[in-house]
Amino acid sequence: MRDYVSYSLERAVKTVAQTLVAVILASEVITVVDVDWVGIAGVAALSGILSLLTSVANYKKGSASGT
Numbered sequence: 001m002r003d004y005v006s007y008s009l010e011r012a013v014k015t016v017a018q019t020l021v022a023v024i025l026a027s028e029v030i031t032v033v034d035v036d037w038v039g040i041a042g043v044a045a046l047s048g049i050l051s052l053l054t055s056v057a058n059y060k061k062g063s064a065s066g067t
Contacts, residue, residue: 008055015051
């Protein structure tokens with residue numbers, strides 16, 4: 001179970017980081033000051049939550065990767 005939780009959290013953190021980068025690049029801002037940090041953080045947090053929910057939905061006992 002500990003391995004599964006560790007895997008799920010690592011997956012969620014990676015998903016959040018990827019979402020942050022993608023949304024910042026897609027927003028085409030000129031400077032860091034122009035970035036809507038609250039909006040981007042909300043989108044990234046939602047992606048992390050969805051990643052965790054996907055891990056829970058795919059969980060199978062006895063498997064660290066959920067497969």
